[in-house]
Amino acid sequence: MEIYQLRTFVAVAQQGHLTQAAELLHLSQPAVTAQIKALEEELGMSLFERYPGGVQLTEAGKAFLPDAEHILSVSRDMLYRAKSMSAEPRGKIRIGTVGVPARLRIGPWLALLRQRCPLITVQTTHGISGVILNDVRKKILDGGFYFGRNPFQNVNTVPLAELGFCVAMPAALGHEHHESDWKTLGKLPWLGLSQFMSLCGITQELWRTHNIAPKRVGEFDDEGTLVELVKAGLGISLLAERTARRFAADGSIVLWRGGEIAISAPLQFLYSAERQNDPMIAMLLDTLREVWMPE
Structure with a gap:
């Protein structure tokens, strides 16, 4: 049993559809199907029932899901703790922007982030809210701004205004x-x-x-x-x-x-719920809140 198989199993369970899970994981549908089949063979039980509109968990799959989610959560936390031990945050951060940049206070925010974390490189992508939301959900972007109410449970929000x-x-x-x-x-x-x-x-x-x-x-x-x-x-x-x-x-x-x-309508900042404990995301949110909520 591999971590990537558990990640695929959880994505299919959450999406209820092989194609949508494949899109979320940046995999082909045959690859997702093969991973689920291999996991089912190793466990000796069926995890999903197939039907024309998608898939749904079997009773065995429902029982297995919390354990799979727990294992993935522990593995992510181990990775984030390791990252937090490094001397200084480094790497590329991809941020989605919408509307007028001044409205987002993007200048003061990224200037503060640069001051605190000079080894972080920021790449911005300008788009419309729905695309930014989907790209954050698919982890194409590390975070992004969004007007309106977030409909996805696997995306966290920070209300700004x-x-x-x-x-x-x-x-x-x-x-x-x-x-x-x-x-x-x-x-x-x-x-x-x-x-x-x-x-x-x-x-x-x-x-x-x-x-x-x-x-x-x-x-x-x-x-x-x-x-x-x-x-x-x-x-x-x-x-x-x-x-x-x-x-x-x-x-x-x-x-x-x-x-x-x-x-x-609310202006919010979005990021993947799975990265709640990621030190890089924590630094983004700390500086963002300092610019938007200085008190």
Whole structure:
């Protein structure tokens, strides 16, 4: 029995699907299948029942799962303790960023991290929230920023701030509808959003709250693009409060009810739950909290 086999078994148990587990582990599906089969043969029992939609644990698999998770946890802790004994943290850290860098305080944070840990190299990848979340879950990224609520148990979050969002309108629509009720707003065109953009989930939550289903124009995945399209008169969109007020100041867009906060969502930092005790992650979180919560 090998650690990598246990890791594969736990991933399949958590995902309930061989293909999704293979994607998470960066393996081919045949490799995952072969590892599970080898483990079952060594244990002399079936761990999963196969069915068209995926797999589910047998009773034996359910009994074996806590032991497998415990062994993996102990092995990770041994590795992290060994790392913590080294004189100084070193290595490459991959961080996912979203939105406007200044909003994330990325400059002060990475400057402090560099001061504390000069042997750590940071690589940033800019993307949209849904992609950052999935890449952290798959361990492609060591950590990342995310707008919205995290749906995955194997990803930990550090809440940083609660951000407000305003309804931004093209000037032509805004002059007529800046005080309209939600029923009227629901009849107006809204900019469509990519499902991987956190603003998509936030917007849909807002629509559900007010029981509206607006007509969507296009599908977009970048805040800067949304601003330009609102200015051009293509449709209405939610924008982060600071962004919305900046562009409303010159009259290029109009804010519903003078910039009233329509909905709020958390800005969070994500990292793999498995790395809770990793000294490298601990250093990231310590410096991050010092920048965001200096008190």
